[in-house]
Amino acid sequence: MRLRKCPSPITLLYTLLLATxxxxxxxxxxxxxxxxxxxxxxxxxxxxxxxxxxETDQQVHxxxxxxxxxRAFHFCKPDGGPQPISESLGSILxxxxxxxxxxxxxxxxxxxxxxxxxEQKFDGRSAEFVNKRIAQNFNLNWLIDGLxxxxxxxxxxxxxxxxxxxxxxxxxxxxxxxxxxxxxxxxFVEYHEARSxxxxxxxxxxxxxxxxxxxxxxxxxxxxxGNMPVILKEDGETTVTxxxxxxxxxxxxxxxxxxxxxxxxxxxxxxxFSLINSAVIVVFLAxxxxxxxMRALKRDIARYNRLDSFNLDDFSGTSAVAEDGVQEDSxxxxxxxxVFRPPRNPLxxxxxxxxxxxxxxxxxxxxxxxxxxxxxxxxxxxxGTVMILLWTIFGSIGGYVSARVYKTFGGDAWKRNIVLTxxxxxxxVFSTFFLLNLFLWAQGSSGAVPFTTMLVLVxxxxxxxxxxxxxxxxxxxxxxxxHTPVRTNQIPRQIPPSTTYLRPIPSxxxxxxxxxxxxxxELYFIMNSIWFSKVYYMFGFLFICxxxxxxxxxxxxxLLVYFLLCSENYHWQWRAFGTAGASAGxxxxxxxxxxxxxxxxxxxxxxxxYVGYSALVSFLFFxxxxxxxxxxxxxxxxxxxxxxxxx
Numbered sequence: 001m002r003l004r005k006c007p008s009p010i011t012l013l014y015t016l017l018l019a020t021x022x023x024x025x026x027x028x029x030x031x032x033x034x035x036x037x038x039x040x041x042x043x044x045x046x047x048x049x050x051x052x053x054x055e056t057d058q059q060v061h062x063x064x065x066x067x068x069x070x071r072a073f074h075f076c077k078p079d080g081g082p083q084p085i086s087e088s089l090g091s092i093l094x095x096x097x098x099x100x101x102x103x104x105x106x107x108x109x110x111x112x113x114x115x116x117x118x119e120q121k122f123d124g125r126s127a128e129f130v131n132k133r134i135a136q137n138f139n140l141n142w143l144i145d146g147l148x149x150x151x152x153x154x155x156x157x158x159x160x161x162x163x164x165x166x167x168x169x170x171x172x173x174x175x176x177x178x179x180x181x182x183x184x185x186x187x188f189v190e191y192h193e194a195r196s197x198x199x200x201x202x203x204x205x206x207x208x209x210x211x212x213x214x215x216x217x218x219x220x221x222x223x224x225x226g227n228m229p230v231i232l233k234e235d236g237e238t239t240v241t242x243x244x245x246x247x248x249x250x251x252x253x254x255x256x257x258x259x260x261x262x263x264x265x266x267x268x269x270x271x272x273f274s275l276i277n278s279a280v281i282v283v284f285l286a287x288x289x290x291x292x293x294m295r296a297l298k299r300d301i302a303r304y305n306r307l308d309s310f311n312l313d314d315f316s317g318t319s320a321v322a323e324d325g326v327q328e329d330s331x332x333x334x335x336x337x338x339v340f341r342p343p344r345n346p347l348x349x350x351x352x353x354x355x356x357x358x359x360x361x362x363x364x365x366x367x368x369x370x371x372x373x374x375x376x377x378x379x380x381x382x383x384g385t386v387m388i389l390l391w392t393i394f395g396s397i398g399g400y401v402s403a404r405v406y407k408t409f410g411g412d413a414w415k416r417n418i419v420l421t422x423x424x425x426x427x428x429v430f431s432t433f434f435l436l437n438l439f440l441w442a443q444g445s446s447g448a449v450p451f452t453t454m455l456v457l458v459x460x461x462x463x464x465x466x467x468x469x470x471x472x473x474x475x476x477x478x479x480x481x482x483h484t485p486v487r488t489n490q491i492p493r494q495i496p497p498s499t500t501y502l503r504p505i506p507s508x509x510x511x512x513x514x515x516x517x518x519x520x521x522e523l524y525f526i527m528n529s530i531w532f533s534k535v536y537y538m539f540g541f542l543f544i545c546x547x548x549x550x551x552x553x554x555x556x557x558x559l560l561v562y563f564l565l566c567s568e569n570y571h572w573q574w575r576a577f578g579t580a581g582a583s584a585g586x587x588x589x590x591x592x593x594x595x596x597x598x599x600x601x602x603x604x605x606x607x608x609x610y611v612g613y614s615a616l617v618s619f620l621f622f623x624x625x626x627x628x629x630x631x632x633x634x635x636x637x638x639x640x641x642x643x644x645x646x647x
Contacts (some may be wrong), residue, residue, distance in 0.1 A: 004451070006619070007121055015429070034145055034200065035198040035200055036199050036201075037198065037201070038107055038108045038109075038197070042105040042144060042145055043144070043145065044103040044187075045142070046098070046099055046101045046142055047068065047096055047097065047141035048066060048067055048068060048097045048141060049064045049065060049066045049141065050138065050139055050166065051063070051136050051137060052137050052139045052532060058529070059600040060531050060600070061135075061599075061601060061606075062136050062603070063531070064605060064606060065438045065445055065446050065447045067446035068082075068141075070142075071126075072126040072130060074121075074122055074126060074240065076101050076116035076242050077117070078281040079102070082099035083099065085100065087380065088384075089378075089385050089456065090381030090383060090386070090387070092449065092450070092453050093381070094384055095446060098143065102116050103116070104143065105187070105189070105246055107191070107199055108248050109246070110246055110247050110248060111596035112224075113184075113222050114222055114244040114245065115216035115222035116243065119240065120240050121237055122238045122239075122240060125224045127234045127238060130169070130181065130232055132350070133169055134172055134180070134181065135175075138169045140208075141165065141166045142206065144189060145200075146380075147201055147202075147204050147259075147378075148262065149206045150165045150262065151205060151207070158514060161261075162261055163203070163205065163360050164534075167207075168182065169181070170182050170459075179231070180230060181210060181229075182209060183211060183241065183243065184209045184210070185206050185208050186244070187204070187206050187208070188203075188205040188206070188247050188249060189249070191250060192250070192258075193250065194255065200255045202254070202258040203253065210228075210229040211224050211227065211230070211243070212225065212231075213226055214241040215244050222241065222243045239587060263377070275544060279544065281549055282548045283551075285514060285552065285555060289558065289559045297562075297643075300405045301643045303377070305514070314368055327384045332565035332566050334493075335570040336486045336641055338493045339486070339637060343573035344571075344574065345415055345574075346411050349405075349409075349573060349630075350417060351421050351424050352577065353401055353405050353577075353627050353630060353631075354421045355421070355425040356624055356628075357401040357402075358395065361390070362387060362391045362394055363624065364546065366386055367539055370383065371542075388460065392460055392464050394408075395422055395465035395466065395472070396468040398469055399418070399470060399474075400475060401472075401476075403418065403477050404479060404481075406474040407477060407479075407481050408482040410481075418470055418473040421469055421473060422461075422466045423466070426465070428619070429619075430457070430458075432615075433616065434454075435612070436451050436612045436613065436616075437454075439608055440609070459528045495571070496569075499602065502564060507575065508578055508582035509556065511556045514555070514556050515580060515583035515625055516587060518548035518552045520590070522541055522542055523587070527591070549628075550628055553580040553628040553632065556629070557633045560576070561633045565603055572633060576630045576632075576633035577626040577629055579628070579629055580629025580632075581626030582620070584618040584621040584622035587617070588618040591617075592611075
C-alpha cells in the first residue's frame with residue numbers, strides 16, 4: 001500500500017480550510033471536551049520519541065523509545081523545568097511519558113516564527129546520538145488538547161486522506177549523506193466553534209523543516225532564515241535554534257468525531273475479504289467436524305445401547321460376537337473405565353487451566369468493552385488499565401477453576417494448588433517483564449517502567465489478586481468434585497501403539513494450524529499498530545476473530561480426542577490442552593517472520609526485547625487456547641460417555 005505525504009505547508013493550509021470528511025466510527029469519549037475562548041492558552045504537551053518508518057524506508061529499526069527531554073536532544077525546556085502529566089497505569093506500562101513544554105499556543109492567534117529558547121549547542125557525542133536516531137526514523141510525539149500531532153497522508157488505493165501520529169525528528173534521504181535535523185515546526189491547528197465565542201481543538205498537524213540560519217531576536221521572536229539544512233557535526237560543535245509557527249483554521253468536524261481522521265483502515269475490502277474467507281473456512285471446518293462426529297457417535301451410541309439390551313435378554317453368544325465387531329470398529333467405549341483417570345502432573349494442568357480461564361474472561365470482556373466504545377483512544381492507556389483491572393478481579397475465577405479441576409482429578413496437595421495458582425503463571429510473566437525492563441533501563445529508554453510502578457503492580461498482585469484467588473480456591477474445595485458419568489477402574493488399561501498422526505508432535509503440529517489461521521489476519525494489523533505506533537481500533541473484527549478462534553480450538557481438539565479414544569488411548573487431558581495450545585508456536589513463528597519482513601533492528605537490545613515480548617505473548621496465548629481446548633474436550637467426553645449404558 002503506497003502512501004503519499006502532503007508536500008507543502010501551503011497545500012496543507014488549504015486542506016485545513018476545507019471540511020474534513022469523517023470516517024464512520026463510534027466511541028465514547030474518555031475525557032470531557034475543553035472549550036477555549038479567543039486568546040486562551042492551549043496546552044501543548046510532549047511525549048516520548050518513538051521509532052517508526054519513512055517513505056524511503058518502510059522498516060522499523062528499533063524497539064527502544066527515548067524521553068523527550070533526553071539530554072542529547074537539547075530540546076528547549078519550560079521555565080521552572082518540565083512537569084510530568086499524570087497518566088493512567090496502562091499508559092505508563094505502554095511507555096507514555098508526557099511532560100509540559102515551552103510552546104505557547106493561544107486560541108486563534110497565529111504566529112509566523114517564534115523562538116522557543118536560547119541557542120542550543122550540540123557537542124560531538126550528542127550529534128552522534130541524534131544522527132543515529134534520525135537514521136532510525138524516530139518520530140516526535142506531541143499532544144495538543146489531548147490530540148496527537150501528526151502529518152497528513154493519502155492512501156492511494158482508496159484516495160482517502162488521514163492523519164498519521166507523530167512526525168520525524170529529521171530525515172536522511174540518501175544513506176551516503178549525513179542526516180538533517182528538523183529545528184522548525186509549522187503547527188496547523190483545526191478548531192470547531194461549538195457555540196459563539198467558544199472553540200474546541202479538533203485537529204493537529206505539524207510540518208517540520210530544517211533551517212540552519214534561524215536566529216532568535218530580542219523581542220522573543222525569531223528570524224527563521226532560509227531553507228539551508230541543519231547538519232549536526234559529530235567531530236565538532238553545532239549551534240541550533242528551535243523555532244515554530246502556529247496557524248489556526250476553522251473546521252466543521254465536531255469534537256466527538258475528531259479522532260476519526262486518525263482511525264484509518266488500509267483498504268478495508270482486503271480486510272473484509274480476508275476475514276470472511278477465514279470465517280467461511282472455519283465454519284466449514286467446524287460444520288464438517290460436527291457432522292462427522294454426530295453421524296459416527298449417533299451410530300456408535302445406538303449400537304452400544306442395543307448391545308447392552310441384547311446382553312440382558314440374549315444368552316446365545318451372538319451378542320458377544322456382535323459386540324466384538326463393534327469394538328473393532330469403534331473402541332472409545334472400551335476405555336470407559338479409564339477415560340476419567342487423572343492425568344500425569346494434575347497439579348500443573350489445573351494451575352494452567354485456572355489461569356487460562358482467568359485469561360479467557362479477561363480477554364473476552366475487554367474486547368466487548370472496546371467493541372461497545374468504552375475504551376476510547378482519547379483516554380490514553382484505558383485498554384491496558386482495564387486489562388489489569390479485569391485480570392485482578394478475575395483472580396477469583398482462576399482460583400475457583402483451578403481448585404475445582406484439581407479436586408476432580410483427585411489431587412490431595414490442595415495447599416500447593418492454592419499457592420501456585422496465583423503465583424506461577426503471573427510470576428513467569430512478571431519475571432520476564434522485569435528482566436526485559438532491565439534492558440530498557442540500561443538503554444535509558446522512556447519505555448522502561450519506573451520502579452514505583454513495578455511496586456504498584458506487585459501491590460495489586462499480592463494485595464488484591466492473590467486474596468481473590470485464594471478465596472475462589474477455598475470456595476471450590478468446599479464443593480464436591482465434578483460429576484463423571486462412568487466409574488474409573490482401579491487397574492489402568494494397557495494402551496496400544498498409536499498411529500503416526502495421533503502421536504503428540506504430529507497431532508500438535510496439525511491441531512495448532514486452524515486456531516492460528518482464524519486470527520492470522522487480525523494479528524498482522526495488531527502487530528502493525530504496536531511496532532509502527534498506529535492507533536488500533538478495529539475491535540469489531542477482533543471480536544469476530546476471537547469467536548472464530550474459540551470455535552476452531554474446540555473443533556480441532558474434539559476431533560483429536562475422538563480419534564484418540566477410538567485408538568484406545570485415554571490420556572486425552574494433556575493432549576487436548578497441548579493440541580489447541582500448539583497454535584502459540586505458530587504465533588511465535590509468525591512474529592519471527594514479521595521481524596524478517598517488516599523490522600530491521602540495528603542493535604542487540606531491540607532484538608532481545610522483540611523476541612522476549614513475542615515469547616511472553618505466545619506463552620499467554622498457549623495457556624489461553626489450551627484451556628479452551630481442554631474444556632471443550634471435557635464437555636465432549638462427558639456427553640458421549642453419559643449417552644451410553646454402562647453396567
